[in-house]
Amino acid sequence: MYVATSGPADAPPVLLLHGGGVAGWMWDSLRERLETDYRVIVPDLPGHGHSADEPYVSHAATVAALARLITTPVTVIGFSLGAQLSILLASHYPQLVTNAVIVSAQAKAMPFTGLTLAALGVSAPLARQRWFAKLQARELFVPPHQIEDYIETSAGVTKQSLLAAVGENMRFELPAEWSIFDGRVLVMAGTKERRVMHESAAAIHEAQPASTFTLVEHCGHGIPLQRPDWFSDRVREWLAQA
Structure with a gap:
């Protein structure tokens, strides 16, 4: 798995996990x-x-790989698919996670997964078309200067990885261990996201009563990209409070 690191080697570590269909550049x-x-x-x-040649197999396999690369307990910040992975990492490897920021994580298994994945398999080649990728980029609020990054990333995701990642995302449910994670937790969702995302955020928060829950006004599914300055300030403030 490709990993980029920056900042002082002896500073507190923060792990950033991107969503499906994008890559680490979303956190710039x-x-x-x-x-x-x-x-x-x-x-x-x-x-x-940069990890496109390594197929996405499952959330469990990805979390195990992430656990192997962590050498010092981290704050983990995840968006969408990356937020589901953050929950699993904190739940199954609590010794490796001190704090968790969970942004727009679906936490309720969706019906008709098989039908949805079948339709997605048929439409998967569209992701390699620039016009379609641009439409998808707008849905995720990708800023203009990162549109080319999104188009390149989208074209590189294979049908196998796409179906595996989306299938895991749709079937995801909160693990029982999440409720006993004892680190600090910040949960976010946008007010303009789908109802299932609001219900999921509420369930994630309710399982962690000491967590902080924020509904971000006027935001859809893409808070870190839609309001990058506000999001960065909020995260820095929350980290400083630790």
């Missing part, structure tokens, strides 16, 4: 704001970006 704004005071670790998850 936050990374730039954190790397003066933190050791920032940004992997490209299997099947994505």
